[in-house]
Amino acid sequence: MGRTLDLHSARVATLPGAAKGTAVSAADEWFEQHVLPLEKLLMQYLERNWRNPSDIADFRQDVYVRVYEAALKEIPDHAGKFLLTTARNLLINKAKHARIVPIESAANLEDLGIAADTPSPERSALARDELRHLQAALDRLPPRCREAIVLRRIHGLSRDEIAHRMNISALSVSSYLSRAICVLADVLHGEPSNIRRQP
Amino acid sequence: MSDPTEHLSETPHQRIDLRAADFIERRDCDSWTASDEAEFEIWLNAASAHRVAFIRLQASWRRTARLAALRPGDDRRKPFAAPAGWGRYVKGIAGLSAMLLLAGIAATYWLTPRYDTYATVVGGHKSLTLRDGSRIELNTNTVIRILRNSDRRFVQLERGEAFFQIQHDAENPFEVVTAGHRLIDLGTQFSVRTEQNQLRVALVEGKVRVESEGSPNGATRTLLPGDVLIAARGKTLVEKQPVKALVNAMAWRRGMLLFHETTLIDAAREFNRYNEVKIVINAPQAAHETINGALPAKDLEEFTRMARNIFGLKAERHGNTLVFTR
16 A cells, blocks of 8 residues: 555545645535535525525525635534525525515524434435435436436446437437436435435 | 527526536546546636536436446346356346346346446445456446457456456457556456546556557556556556555455555545445544554444544544544
């Protein structure tokens, strides 16, 4: 093992630009492990407090950018509370811009089930449950996207092989796959199987 | 959504998402080059919005790797051991019945591949014995494809890590293709590990010739025992290590991880390759202290005990993460 292993581990565990031990890699890790699992909670909060559903996905990304940039300076102690406070501030700002009074802008954060941060008893995400969950997520994709993903992820075909099989161009395959990746993220983060459902 | 070329009504965030998804999709492909990686890095580091979009999409994309478990041929049947030829590895009956059991989607899109695919999930381990007597051991989270119905001995390592013990045949060399490199055995034992940014080939015994894709004059190298080839971001280097150290690094074959002057955080990363529950070291001082010794790869309790006894860290479980603090 020795030195080579260290080099190796450092490379694979961080994204480009995030050298080992830097604020960037710590923020990446915190974001993935502590913020993303709360996406359903965040979406519920945004949906409950904003009238126009078509804004919500964009707001989510705005909130993510803000919490991520804050984490670059210092990792917040309590991911759930920090995330929802950031969401609330964003909505207040947006509402000022839109001259709308948010319905619940000063909501008591404790009421919103921030308990998502604390472990729950039935966490043991069985592999079979996860598979069933993934299959359900696949069912939510448009048929062509689903076909492309199945060929890639289940059959392990390359892009060219998929193009040949679906009788479309490699470019279209990329496009289907990219869209599928986005939709799967919404479904999988929105309903993580390993996090307790909010009441 | 039905028309993939329709981008008109997208918001900036949706465009970023699609770009990130496109990178994720293409980075998996064989055609991904060093200049693609450079372009990707520039894009990734250009804005926090890019970075959060990428991390988010990649996290869910990684979860879909589990779907490989639905693949026909990736079941719990015994590795092949049938007579005749290097070709048809699979014993038909077992493969067929496993196939018939597959519900819905997998069956719908089933097609006869030119390759047999073998995969392990996170924490998995699999041994394959080929008909020529060669053996391949798959480590955690690994996908390998073996050419079938052909006299050619040809294997693609798509992801993860594998250990090869190859029966030498001067007439018919054994080829392993991975991450833009072609390894041609000259009778040997070696391990190959490939992940997003890095390929690592360690030679224990014999000789391996390595051809790297995209090197101008088709540069080839010959690895000898103790050689470790590391290729990352278009650069390739070869290090010399004691063979004993290389063999130790393959302790995963016995379900163990061996550490030698390994920092706690690197040990945690190594553990995380084998477990769905991910270790986070939230103790900056202890993180870079080193450890020596062996631990079972999937025994988080043992890791916890070690962290407590050696570094005085306490562990707290948050969902699928195990957080260690002072």
